[in-house]
Amino acid sequence: MQQAMLTNKDEKVLKALERTRQLDIPDEKTMPVLMKLLEEAGGNWSYIKLDNYTALVDAIYSVEDENKQSEGSSNGNRGKNLKVIDSPATLKKTYETRSASSGSSIQVVQKQPQLSNGDRKRKYKSRIADITKGSESVKIPLVDDVGSEAVPKFTYIPHNIVYQSAYLHVSLARISDEDCCANCKGNCLSADFPCTCARETSGEYAYTKEGLLKEKFLDTCLKMKKEPDSFPKVYCKDCPLERDHDKGTYGKCDGHLIRKFIKECWRKCGCDMQCGNRVVQRGIRCQLQVYFTQEGKGWGLRTLQDLPKGTFICEYIGEILTNTELYDRNVRSSSERHTYPVTLDADWGSEKDLKDEEALCLDATICGNVARFINHRCEDANMIDIPIEIETPDRHYYHIAFFTLRDVKAMDELTWVSTMIKLP
Structure with a gap:
């Protein structure tokens, strides 16, 4: 299926593009990811359309994150609040450092007001491709779908x-x-x-x-x-x-x-x-x-x-x-x-x-x-x-x-x- 044909004639594709354009994502970034998702889903749109095309948007940002990581570039403070610890010695050192500097480094989020319909344009200010940083057998992404809260600070551990x-x-x-x-x-x-x-x-x-x-x-x-x-x-x-x-x-x-x-x-x-x-x-x-x-x-x-x-x-x-x-x-x-x-x-x-x-x-x-x-x-x-x-x-x-x-x-x-x- 050619990209031009999808863009100009397929109503489902146009609706998907309408959603990504709201997030200022250019069509040239959307189309390759959309085509790949459709291919993997056997042409089934049900999953892609769920929750206002969340799967599509997540996939686009994941590709961006992977590209930036492969280029060795940083993205502000993204991911800096997370650290993986797998040994008691490392944990003790991390905790003592945090306690000495600030008492506690945790920022558990407060409840946020709901957005009005006029302010519902999502900015995705915080995105992490894998908060576990490889410590689990599957990647677990984090996404701020509202754009009003910093990434919570905590140390990721896969075991007690x-x-x-x-x-x-x-x-x-x-x-x-x-x-x-x-x-x-x-x-x-x-x-x-x-x-x-x-x-x-x-x-x-x-x-x-x-x-x-x-x-x-x-x-x-x-x-x-x-x-x-x-x-x-x-x-x-x-x-x-x-x-x-x-x-x-x-x-x-x-x-x-x-x-x-x-x-x-x-x-x-x-x-x-x-x-x-x-x-x-x-x-x-x-x-x-x-x-x-x-x-x-x-x-x-x-x-x-x-x-x-x-x-x-x-x-x-x-x-x-x-x-x-x-x-x-x-x-x-x-x-x-x-x-x-x-x-x-x-x-x-x-x-x-x-x-x-x-x-x-x-x-x-x-x-x-x-x-x-x-x-x-x-x-x-x-x-x-x-x-x-x-x-x-x-x-x-x-x-x-x-x-x-x-x-x-x-x-x-x-x-x-x-x-x-x-x-x-």
Whole structure:
């Protein structure tokens, strides 16, 4: 299909060009990208037209970013606020440098007013081709679709990292023969009978052979979220979450749900990394995008592809802190905005008299992954968080993984209902 013919005679192409012209994108930049997208989509316009041609605009800017990177040119402050850290030593050095210079380098966005119809011309002031800078298996772009907010400052980490005093003992020696499937080979889900690692989910795997969370398990977890009083809880004598740090006293414990866990195979198991019971530890596989919402919610996360019910999206990644460390951090930076930390209390029933300096939480304020951009919904969220046991059998520490609660369409925002720690 020739470019001139597309421009002059195809009404769909003309509408696409009308959109890109609003953004001052010249036709000579639009046409090659549009033709490539159409070729990859088999001539199907549905995806290209979604959300006012967002996919087309994103593709054009991605090409520009790649060209600039290959030419070795810089683009103002684009991407300078992001840094990837993959070792505790680098993290410690980065945090100390930031603390000494400014107390905290995080700028969590404030809610923005909605634009009027007359001011809806988007400027795309901030665009990053991949906020993970190669630390994930897929690129995750960031786009400011409103043009009214600077790129948030944070350190991207693909795995949880201990901040300072949190006790996290990972050791193969602590994993007994009863806690692994050393005799398995290849893919555990292909065996005639479930392996040892499936005992936490009633002797059945939580995942299907397609890598989705089974509907029965997912629905039970959702019911626990909606009807928590219908399920068993454990009550602390001195609850770390109800401590008055100024008075040194404790309020009444509201109770902690005894939640359903998924136990994944790990390094002491005989299966390989492609085993169907290693979904979360293989990392992000979906096509995602961080974007600035138009509903006054600040930044959000959306999918760029259709996702079936039970799809793993990502982990909630952050620094592993004790409750005491979190309190001290909030006191030091009380005037600044924070992302919501998540308490790791899914199995407090097995830990008696847990002290405030022992209870763990995840805080993505300074260091985190794409999950720090996920917005919360009270009723109609399309994701749920599930506790995942991987490398620590005692569950004092575990992973938080997000799965879709229903089918999610491309360009839909990803949201969740969470159990959060109240900030002082």
